[in-house]
Amino acid sequence: MEFKGKTVIVTGAGKGIGREIVRMLVERGAQVVALTRSAADVEALRGEFGCRAIQVDLADADATRKAAIAALPADFLINCAGTTELQPFLETTVEAFDRLVAVNTRAPMIVAQEYARSLIKEGRPGAIVNVSSVASFVGIPDHAAYCASKGGLDGLTRVMAKELAPHGIRANGVHPTVTLTPMAVKAWSDPEKAAGMMKRIPVGRFAEPADIAEVVLFLLSDQAAMVNGISMPVDGGYMIA
Numbered sequence: 001m002e003f004k005g006k007t008v009i010v011t012g013a014g015k016g017i018g019r020e021i022v023r024m025l026v027e028r029g030a031q032v033v034a035l036t037r038s039a040a041d042v043e044a045l046r047g048e049f050g051c052r053a054i055q056v057d058l059a060d061a062d063a064t065r066k067a068a069i070a071a072l073p074a075d076f077l078i079n080c081a082g083t084t085e086l087q088p089f090l091e092t093t094v095e096a097f098d099r100l101v102a103v104n105t106r107a108p109m110i111v112a113q114e115y116a117r118s119l120i121k122e123g124r125p126g127a128i129v130n131v132s133s134v135a136s137f138v139g140i141p142d143h144a145a146y147c148a149s150k151g152g153l154d155g156l157t158r159v160m161a162k163e164l165a166p167h168g169i170r171a172n173g174v175h176p177t178v179t180l181t182p183m184a185v186k187a188w189s190d191p192e193k194a195a196g197m198m199k200r201i202p203v204g205r206f207a208e209p210a211d212i213a214e215v216v217l218f219l220l221s222d223q224a225a226m227v228n229g230i231s232m233p234v235d236g237g238y239m240i241a
């Protein structure tokens with residue numbers, strides 16, 4: 001898959017899966033506009049990959065809309081930024097719930113609105129990939145707000161797929177299992193929990209960021225021209241186990 005001459009917006013580009021997506025896109029000829037939070041990551045993305053990098057806290061709706069508009073024009077959009085906080089269901093706080101929904105659900109909606117509006121205005125086609133999680137399919141203990149926020153994102157993906165496809169814009173979701181990134185360290189550092197999860201993955205390992213990035217790039221590409229509105233697990237068979 002070649003992305004020569006294409007501009008791609010990637011949120012959460014500073015670390016983990018987002019960073020690997022940027023690396024792969026740049027290797028395949030794309031110009032990346034990165035939206036991410038930490039100043040050090042913004043500098044690194046500019047220096048290492050020649051990205052146009054915009055620093056933004058995606059929990060802030062107004063700042064997110066401004067950053068999305070500043071990132072345009074673009075050919076493709078990857079909503080990859082995500083965050084988690086572990087709390088048992090009975091102890092899930094309203095504040096944590098709102099924080100996760102703001103970053104994992106509301107921000108992808110805002111960025112996609114601005115991206116799609118600009119394409120529709122110019123009469124150009126496009127594609128969106130929203131990075132969800134297997135946590136939107138199953139209940140994972142201590143992940144109530146996270147599961148809910150990703151389930152909400154899937155709903156958005158399906159509505160985008162229906163409403164935007166007539167304008168030539170596809171939207172799909174990618175659902176990783178545990179992927180070896182800073183987020184996984186936060187969520188799966190308890191060896192007992194990690195072993196239980198690993199046991200349910202038939203291929204016998206957690207994912208690497210590149211496993212996810214390859215599928216994201218496929219869904220963006222013209223090779224996937226007839227793929228619209230799907231929720232694609234990238235989970236080594238976790239969902240069938």
Ligand code: NDP
Nearest residue numbers: 012014015016017037038057058082133178179181182183
């Ligand atoms: P990481 O925590 O490793 O990286 C997340 C990136 O998103 C960072 O660059 C982070 O920036 C950025 N980000 C987070 N919150 C904000 C915010 N409020 N504003 C701007 N940028 C923000 O996560 P992963 O790479 O592991 O996750 C990428 C996506 O994949 C997420 O949507 C996640 O939910 C999903 N996923 C991950 C899994 C895993 O096991 N790793 C499993 C299933 C799904 P900063 O560090 O500066 O805050």
